[in-house]
Amino acid sequence: MPELPEVEAARRAIEEHCVGKKIVKSIIADDNKVIDGVSASDFEASVLGKTILSAHRKGKNLWLRLDSPPFPSFQFGMTGAIYIKGVAVTQYKRSAVKDTDEWPSKYSKFFVELDDGLELSFTDKRRFAKVRLLNDPTSVPPISELGPDALLEPMTVDEFTDSLSKKKITIKALLLDQSYISGIGNWVADEVLYQAKIHPLQTAASLSKESCATLLKCIKEVIEKALEVGADSSQFPSNWIFHSREKKPGKAFVDGKKIDFITAGGRTTAYVPELQKLNGVQAAKAVGKPRKQAPKGEDSKDDDKYNSGDESESDGEEIAENVKSKKRQKLGGQVKQPSSRKRKSKESDTEDDDGGNDDDGGGSDDNAEEAPKTKSGKVTKNKQAKVVTTSKEKVISQKGKPSKKKAK
Helix, strand or coil: CCCHHHHHHHHHHHHHHCCCCEEEEEEECCCCCCECCCCHHHHHHHHCCCEEEEEEEECCEEEEEECCCCEEEEECCCCEEEEECCECCCCCCCCCCCCCCCCCCCCEEEEEEECCCCEEEEEECCCCCEEEEECCHHHCCCHHHCCCECCCCCCCHHHHHHHHCCCCCEHHHHHHCCCCCECCCHHHHHHHHHHHCCCCCCEHHHCCHHHHHHHHHHHHHHHHHHHHCCCCHHHCCCCCHHHHCCCCCCCCEECCEECEEEEECCEEEEECCCCCCCCHHHHHHHHHHHHHHCCCCCHHHHHHHHCCCCHHHHHHHHHHHHHHHHHHHHHHHCCCCCCCCCCCCHHHHHHCCCHHHHHHHCHHHHHHHHCCECCCCCECHHHHHHHHHHHHHHHHHHCCCCCCCCCC
16 A cells, blocks of 8 residues: 555655646546546546646645645555656555556546646556545545644654553554554554564553654654655665565565564554564563463464454453353263264274264264263263264164164
């Protein structure tokens, strides 16, 4: 998804090459999923003959100010991108349209030709973007609902620390919340947390003032550095986690340190466990909980307890597992209902001479497993015999024979 650096790079390109020029031709896609709230023909008529006075951005949204309203507004979505023919405008790599592709692109949703022959296009491959025509883009959603822009409206350290102290959600989820701070998306969030050495699932309110100050500094530095190179990811510093975010688990490293992947804030998240550690109470839970609750053979999944970013969720999973365990214990002495076929117990293998009838009435094996046990854990012979007999009667009954007959 294009984030603040990519959208800001597009805005700067428009400011440099398109401001002061008149729109002499307009083609708007007939796509009401992307073109929101206005017909293509009305959109075209509204911008034709207008002059572009400036380009503005807040968060991941961009709009053009013309010499009179309404103004075109662009919400980039997952793959939105600005192209200016003959001008290098950095694209988000998943949005990129090749130079050899037709022009305007078949993915173009908004196309204008300017009076000097320059052509501008907004494309969207996956159709999650929104292009609107608004009298005042800042007064209506989504722009009116955005928090302060991460680049243009930075908080002071005290403001940032104070605001985080009131947030009891994980820091990664908070950074992705556009109503809290706008412009930060998944890759920027991962990068700033890596640079600040903060675990993505650390609760925001638990961060020290020093960590808050470091994080605020990293947000500023990462965004500014990305913009220094025109948001061209190939020129990002080689020691950024960005370059390894999409590698396979076990093959992703940064500065020789292993990168792990979890889910935080609902998004796949890259972090370095060696540097980004949970602190305080969360650190104790990270060590203690998986050892108590992790099933056999799943020791490698310790981090899964924190994937959701919500501690209560993992607690709920533990409670649910305990309830299931108690139910299994209670059902241990019941043989009334045959359970679904799972696996054969050793006892039924040796004593059930109808073992080949699994397809017809394979409940006997599971019932044998649920039969009452002695203190040593072995099923008593009398009880087990009843189980086998009951199961055989079930088999005969299912074959259409009278259920009262006993199996020989």
